Amino acid sequence: MNRSAVSYKNHRFPPQIIAQAVWLYFRFPLSLRLVEEMLLERGIVVSYETIRRWGRKFGAAYAKQQRRKRPSRKDIWHLDEVVITIGGRKHWLWRAVDQDGYVLDEIVQARRNTKAAKRLLVRLLKKQGLAPKRIITDKLRSYGAARRDVMPTVEHRSHKGLNNRAENSHLPVRKRERVMQGFRSAGGLQRFISIFSAIKNHFVPPHQKHSALAIQLYRIRAMAQWKAAARAVS
Template sequence: MTPTPVTCPGYRFPAEVISHAVWLYHVFSLSLREVELILSERGIAVTHESIRQWCLKFGTDFACKLRRRRPKPGDTWHLGEVFLKISGELHYLWRAVDQHGVALDILVQRRRHATAAKRFFRRLLAGLKYKPRRLVTDGLLSYGVAHREVMPEVKHRICRYLNNRAENSHRPTRRRERQMQRFKSPKQAQRFLSSHAMIYGHFRPRRHLMTAGQYRRGRAEAFQAWREETSVQMAA
């Protein structure tokens, strides 16, 4: 029997096209119109608005599936925050990564006081179901308050120079923010960045710490996991 592409109910394009569009948009700094142009070169006539809807609907779903497949994070968490200007108002993007640079979670909030820090700590613990051995943060006092109230038994190291891993993890966000000409609302920023952090990180291993063979194997495994979770295999 000739295999047929897996389809998504209610969509006229096969899952392979939809997943490829979502992959292009999240892994590379491309606009929706640029993704439309790439697909057009391959003979796929789809508008950028359709691609936008695909990314909204399937991006979050794909990211959640990849999150479930993610190996257990390391026992040292690096936390940092960076400001985002949304509709003329300052917001803060809170981010946590482990010692390997793997993104654990992000949260967009209007403030960076103690209440906001405690909210982010509780979100991390709810999502990961266990506590780290050590936290590394910069000198923001809100982290100390949240640490004492939420995770007092965890070691807390305050050092701006040891927290470069968290600061460097914000760079992809800055590139996308410039490319998208800023985020339009906190909800949009939270939705996009949650998906982007997981999908982008899935295809971005720490290349400088791997041999060529390890990198090729890791890349092949990443693509295999993506194909399995986005249902782009051929069904009989």
């Protein structure tokens, strides 16, 4: 999304309120109506439909301006897929996270086969700019076939017990799925997770930050960067 394409012009609410509403909706497992209620408690009267429109218009612009983690050749990619039913039809959300649980990419596809796995790997290579040290997957054979075609020199470990990091990364989306009472379309799911995961990456401290003080300082800096991103969208 081009930054100049998004503007607060003709919005009667200031950027701070819009950014706060978008942050609440994507950062926490809250429905649009709950975000509406939380804003109302603060004296801000806005409908949940307006919050929905804010999320679609500004969410991607905010997320795009957050810093991305720098790729490394020492990275380990954990790949997994989870089924999500949309309109009575099965879709597969394919996800890649690194050794720290940082979401690298996600893609909604209608198939669970080698072609779908290959598409994920090609997107990852293009987005990261370099191959990882290793990929770890469950025992789905499609990963091995795709890896041999796309990155044949990269080590591949296929074991369900080694892939808990990727499997656990599905849990936040599962929570949102329940709160939202399901997703309405594959395109809507793709738009949502692209913003949701970027914001999650931004606010979740790296694993090496163990102390409570280090985590608090990290989150304070993350919030300052989020507010700066809101001001940059003008």
